[in-house]
Amino acid sequence: MKDLSILILAVLLSTICIPTKAENNQQLSLMQNPIDTSVIAILHFDSNSLFMPSISKNAIPTTLTEKDILGIENLLTGCINKYNTEQYFVIDLKLYKRQYIAVINKYGEKEVWINCFCRHLTYNWKKDIVSVVDGGICYFNLKINLTKNKYYDFKVNGGE
Numbered sequence: 001m002k003d004l005s006i007l008i009l010a011v012l013l014s015t016i017c018i019p020t021k022a023e024n025n026q027q028l029s030l031m032q033n034p035i036d037t038s039v040i041a042i043l044h045f046d047s048n049s050l051f052m053p054s055i056s057k058n059a060i061p062t063t064l065t066e067k068d069i070l071g072i073e074n075l076l077t078g079c080i081n082k083y084n085t086e087q088y089f090v091i092d093l094k095l096y097k098r099q100y101i102a103v104i105n106k107y108g109e110k111e112v113w114i115n116c117f118c119r120h121l122t123y124n125w126k127k128d129i130v131s132v133v134d135g136g137i138c139y140f141n142l143k144i145n146l147t148k149n150k151y152y153d154f155k156v157n158g159g160e
Helices: 002-015 021-032 066-086
Strands: 040-043 097-104 110-117 139-145 150-156
Antiparallel strands (some): 110 139
């Protein structure tokens, strides 16, 4: 009977969700680096809006978790680091505000359009998409596929 009790206890303990070291590190990272809403605005996808970027055909709006935002920031930083090593002009992300629009594409993957700018001409950048003609390196955008953990369609206004 005692052996059976020990076996049952061992099975129960093995099914308890114990965070992995990576999950603990991610939670610690979130506590140390909370989402800075003075820099990041999450806008809602509206396929009927005239100013809505073309993210993905037949996309539906979705939300972003803190884990998603950490993934976005990591991919965005990697993209900018690559750009900075290949170009004459250097982008310093600390100088930019960001707008995120998240969708689920027709394949069920989470995609995010990221709009970055160092100057904004709209009254409320936390609600309205910042859009300019040219503007140079002060304005750039890209898309991120969080499901595939990759970025694409990186464009600097007035640039490549």
